[in-house]
Amino acid sequence: MVETALLLPPLLSAIILGSLYALMAMGLTLIYSTIRILNFAHGAFFMAGAYIVWWLNTPESATRLFGTMIPVSGLQLPLFVAVIPAVIIIFGAGVVTQKALILPLIRKPNTLITTLVATLALATILESVATVIFGGGRFSYAQELVVGNVRFGELIVTYVEIIQFAVAIGVLAALYLFLKKSRIGIGMRAVAQDLDAASLCGINTQTVYLLTFGIGAALAALAGFLLTNTIFLSPSVGATPLTIAFIVVVFGGIGSVPGTVIASYVVALVQQYVTLLLDPSWGLSFAFILMIAVLIIRPRGLFGFKET
Amino acid sequence: MLVLENVRSGYGQVEVLKGVSLEIKKGEYAAIIGANGHGKTTILRTASGLLRPSSGRVKFDGEDITGMPPYKVAEKGLIHIPEGARLFPQMTVQENLVAGAFAKSSWRNKAKNLARVYQLFPNIAERKNQLALTLSGGERQTVAIARGLMAENVKLLMIDEPSAGLAPILIDEVYEKIGEIRKTGVGVLVVEQSPKRIADCDCIYLIENGEVRMQGSAKEVLESKEVMQAYLGS
Ligand SMILES: Nc1ncnc2c1ncn2[C@@H]1O[C@H](COP(=O)(O)OP(=O)(O)OP(=O)(O)O)[C@@H](O)[C@H]1O
Ligand SMILES: [Mg+2]
Numbered sequence: 124m125v126e127t128a129l130l131l132p133p134l135l136s137a138i139i140l141g142s143l144y145a146l147m148a149m150g151l152t153l154i155y156s157t158i159r160i161l162n163f164a165h166g167a168f169f170m171a172g173a174y175i176v177w178w179l180n181t182p183e184s185a186t187r188l189f190g191t192m193i194p195v196s197g198l199q200l201p202l203f204v205a206v207i208p209a210v211i212i213i214f215g216a217g218v219v220t221q222k223a224l225i226l227p228l229i230r231k232p233n234t235l236i237t238t239l240v241a242t243l244a245l246a247t248i249l250e251s252v253a254t255v256i257f258g259g260g261r262f263s264y265a266q267e268l269v270v271g272n273v274r275f276g277e278l279i280v281t282y283v284e285i286i287q288f289a290v291a292i293g294v295l296a297a298l299y300l301f302l303k304k305s306r307i308g309i310g311m312r313a314v315a316q317d318l319d320a321a322s323l324c325g326i327n328t329q330t331v332y333l334l335t336f337g338i339g340a341a342l343a344a345l346a347g348f349l350l351t352n353t354i355f356l357s358p359s360v361g362a363t364p365l366t367i368a369f370i371v372v373v374f375g376g377i378g379s380v381p382g383t384v385i386a387s388y389v390v391a392l393v394q395q396y397v398t399l400l401l402d403p404s405w406g407l408s409f410a411f412i413l414m415i416a417v418l419i420i421r422p423r424g425l426f427g428f429k430e431t
Numbered sequence: 432m433l434v435l436e437n438v439r440s441g442y443g444q445v446e447v448l449k450g451v452s453l454e455i456k457k458g459e460y461a462a463i464i465g466a467n468g469h470g471k472t473t474i475l476r477t478a479s480g481l482l483r484p485s486s487g488r489v490k491f492d493g494e495d496i497t498g499m500p501p502y503k504v505a506e507k508g509l510i511h512i513p514e515g516a517r518l519f520p521q522m523t524v525q526e527n528l529v530a531g532a533f534a535k536s537s538w539r540n541k542a543k544n545l546a547r548v549y550q551l552f553p554n555i556a557e558r559k560n561q562l563a564l565t566l567s568g569g570e571r572q573t574v575a576i577a578r579g580l581m582a583e584n585v586k587l588l589m590i591d592e593p594s595a596g597l598a599p600i601l602i603d604e605v606y607e608k609i610g611e612i613r614k615t616g617v618g619v620l621v622v623e624q625s626p627k628r629i630a631d632c633d634c635i636y637l638i639e640n641g642e643v644r645m646q647g648s649a650k651e652v653l654e655s656k657e658v659m660q661a662y663l664g665s
Binding site: 306309310312313316317319320321322323324325326327328329 | 480517518521532533
């Protein structure tokens with residue numbers, strides 16, 4: 124039997140990890156609910172954001188470990204500074220993707236499938252580009268984001284984890300306010316709920332699409348940066364987060380913002396406890412099994428709306 | 432104000448409008464009537480830019496707006512209230528109204544326009560925090576009209592079947608409100624099935640098979656043999 128004291132650390136990890144999953148998955152949810160496409164390049168934006176931070180942050184001296192072929196900017200920006208240009212660049216990459224890749228495919232037949240294949244292709248290309256530039260090795264940042272930890276009795280929480288949690292929650296809260304109150308946010312929700320009615324309200328739906336894709340990609344990049352403070356960075360680092368984000372999004376009810384948040388924590392909890400009680404390698408599989416079980420009973424997920 | 436010249440339009444390969452011409456003058460009260468499926472909605476969708484005509488011109492306020500995207504048409508002051516109200520179901524009444532003020536020029540004045548709209552429709556002010564999907568049919572129609580009026584500088588309001596699915600007493604109310612809107616100098620074009628609601632229109636168009644079968648004053652059109660035939664027993 125597992126002692127109750129042992130059950131607490133996974134709960135804490137699940138809360139931190141769940142917040143990061145929610146941040147990652149929210150980008151997919153926004154893009155699906157507004158543009159009605161599934162973005163398989165989401166994991167690649169996650170990866171690319173982290174590499175840009177790494178490139179801006181890593182000192183040249185550190186690359187000697189990897190040989191001389193690995194490029195770094197030499198700017199040595201602190202991590203929390205480097206993340207800003209990284210997120211902005213990936214926002215721009217998202218806008219360009221919508222304009223150059225999605226827009227030509229949308230409003231033609233089979234949009235869901237064609238955009239799925241196109242974003243999958245984009246993901247593969249970005250992964251190859253990362254491999255060509257940085258090699259296939261596993262990197263980590265030259266410094267910790269912040270050093271230290273706090274103790275709550277038996278529990279130890281690192282400052283890095285606290286920052287991961289706080290930034291994820293803070294950004295999600297800001298996003299909520301943005302969607303609720305701002306002009307563009309209201310436009311995004313209007314487009315998501317009724318495209319024709321939205322355009323009759325004077326909403327430029329093309330612009331809303333561009334911004335939505337940009338914001339979705341930026342969220343992935345931010346999640347990529349936050350998570351790679353505690354996991355290794357590699358060209359394929361986005362694959363698992365992408366899978367998890369899809370589980371979360373489908374499980375929570377595709378397109379549902381509250382569903383995405385709740386499902387993120389459920390998946391993280393399942394993963395953490397399965398890791399503790401069984402084996403780490405089972406964590407994700409059990410999350411999948413749970414999702415499938417829920418979908419059999421409730422095909423539109425926990426909070427999904429009926430398609431109208 | 433709104434002019435359609437020989438407009439052909441439809442969906443994909445299906446041509447619905449087969450050369451429609453009509454003209455609605457500034458501040459006029461006009462109506463489009465006709466049986467189901469003959470292209471009334473298609474006329475409004477083509478005027479507001481949701482559909483691009485395959486030939487012909489659409490002009491508004493002296494400007495050629497053929498093929499202009501709907502958001503730009505709305506900014507010009509040509510507002511289309513779609514059939515079935517089409518509110519944003521997961522938004523509150525007030526959020527729906529605010530969405531109607533999306534254009535930058537409207538957004539600046541949204542507080543003022545909200546107050547104006549709530550004054551015109553006090554019954555929806557009480558429901559401003561209610562989700563649109565929970566409204567009754569009459570309330571939904573009212574909010575749709577109010578949302579259209581949140582745009583700055585509305586010149587012509589095109590309302591597609593404001594009375595559809597409503598009890599007669601609610602229809603009276605909706606048309607009373609339309610009367611009040613007209614008093615502010617805004618032109619109104621309604622699509623209407625019921626002849627008695629539009630007896631005071633300046634001009635009525637009877638649409639049949641995607642063409643203007645007849646046009647003229649309310650008296651001329653409503654008392655004509657064609658309309659009598661079309662609506663007798665229906
Ligand atoms: N999205 C669409 N795709 C294909 N055909 C359509 C579409 N919408 C309407 N139609 C067809 O176009 C024709 C005209 O439709 P329209 O909606 O303009 O008629 P209407 O006069 O407004 O009818 P109602 O009184 O029932 O509202 C109909 O035959 C209809 O089936
Ligand atoms: Mg119609």
